[in-house]
Amino acid sequence: MDNFFKLKQNNTNIRTEMTAGITTFLTMAYIVVVNPAILYGAGVPFEQVFMATVISAVVGCLLMGLFANYPIAIAPGMGLNAYFASVVATQGLSYQVVFGAVFLAGILFILLSFTKLRETLIFAIPASLKYGITSGIGLFIAFVGLRNAGIVVPDEANIVGLGDITDPIIILTVVGLFITLILYVSKVQGALFFGMAATGIIAFFTGQLQFEGVVAAPPAPVFLDMDIAGVFSNGLFTVVFAFLLVTLFDTTGTMIGVAEQAGFMKDGKMPRAKEALLSDATATTVGSMFGTSPSTAYIESSSGVAAGGRTGLTSLTVAVLFIVSIFFTPIIQVIAGIPAITSPVLIIVGCFMMEGLARINWKAFEEAFPAFAVILAMPFTSSIATGIAIGFITYPLLKLVSGKGKDVHWIIYVFGFIFLIQMIFFPMH
Structure with a gap:
């Protein structure tokens, strides 16, 4: 094991790596509950998503550990699951068609x-658009959390308004949110997971949570419940591109961030980047075959790195713990069905995703406005794809008229033109 994972070379040992793996798992374990809860809202059977979430995470973490030898965990990504649900809801499509889009x-x-197109694409997309898209997704999923809990409700005069704050579900959501926030700012490892657990315990004692049994045999996975032909007949090319684009630079950004923290970067480059990206791409493809939205590298991996994780043994430990989680379906299913337990996580993760806003040059208007337009469009149109399209159209246009057209990569012009045609002739609903 020492030779395979190069433990001594990375100044670590089996105990440290396993501790790091447990730390990473606890910080991201919320996804086992939240992902099925979101996709269940789009009509996908709960047990199908639950098993697909675990399978996708296990495949991603195993490949990352065994082939890339990085302490980076992979699982279905937040934001893209909410986008998946919104595409199903707003376009009147079956979830099988959207799984086809994820597969493609x-x-x-x-x-x-x-x-090399991968690197070209990553470097061609301007930083302001990347941060704008990530932040827009953050607002989008925070809005989903507020809506699920009933804190935000439809309002005839203002489109949305404040819900009934005396509602027990809203009270529990707010209590759960504050518990989780206190745990997080107190630097408790796994704050989101333990916040959900604490909220669940309160729900149990207030009669809002009832369950029969904790452990059970895992449900049978569902395979190839998708409709690839439907992607073409419904013209979901923008949806495919949105899934691809967000997964690509979200994963790359996270991997580089964790690699820098762990000291893996060499001359600004990440060794074994191909193996790491392939791990995520494979997890996304396999996940779609079983029934979940795209996977991504988890920034929560940084908690494992902070605990000393330096090799793929950390990721391997995370994979094993995900496998163990499949025996707790009864309690996970009940917890996922209560918005007050899952909504605080959505709201807090939404806040995490706003971090990049500080890196946008707000004084350069041609950089700032496209990012602002993306951030504005995603929650208000309930469409990540629309936000991306608006960003890619406005960015090259403003650069061109401000005399800085040469600073824009030709790929951005191509995408801008494609998105403009798509929005005029094939609008997203």
Whole structure:
């Protein structure tokens, strides 16, 4: 094991790596509850998503650990699951068709991982658009959390308004939110997980949570419940591109961030980047075959790195713990069905995703406005794809008229033109 994972070379040992793996798992374990809860709202059977979430995470973490030898965990990504649900809801499509879109995005991601186009695409997209898109998704999923809990409700005069704050579900959500926030600012490892657990305990004693049994045999996975032909007949090319684009730079950004923290970067480059990206691309493709939205590298991996994790043994430990979680379906299913337990996580993760706003040059208007337009469009149109399209159209246009057109990569002009045609002739609903 020492030779395979190069433990001594990385100044670590089995105990440290396993401790790091447990730390990473606890900080991201909320996804086992939250992901099925979100996709269940889009009509996907709960047990199907639950098993697909675990399978996708296990495949991603195993590949990352065994082939890339990085302490980076992979699982279905937050934001993209909410986008998946919104596409199903707003376009009147079956979830099988949208799984087809995820599958095609995964295949494209795998192909891109073998080419230099991957690097070209990552460097061509301006930082302001990347941060704008991530922040827009953050607002979007925070809004989903507020809506699920009933804190935000439809309002005839203002479109949305404040819900009934005396509602027991809203009270529990607010209590759960504050408990989780206190745990997080107190630097408790796994604050989101333990916040959900504490909220669940309160719900149990207030009669809002009732369950029969904790442990059970895992449900049977569902395989190939997708409709690839429907992607083409419904013209969901923007949806495929949105899944691909967000997964690509979200994963790359997270991997580089964790690699820098762990001291893996060499001359500004990440060794074994191809193997790491392939791990995520494969997890996304396999996940879609079983029934979940795209996977991504988890920034929560940084908690494991902070605990000393330096090799793939950390990721391997995370994979094993995900496997163990499949025996707790009864309690996970009940917890996921209560918005007050899952909504605080959505709101807090939304805040995490706003971090990049500080890196946007707000004084350069041609940089700032496209990012602002993306952030504005995503929650208000309930569409990540629309936000991306608006960003890619306005960015090159403003650069061009401000005399800085040469600073924009030709790929951005191509995408801007494609998105403009798509929005005029094939608008997203």
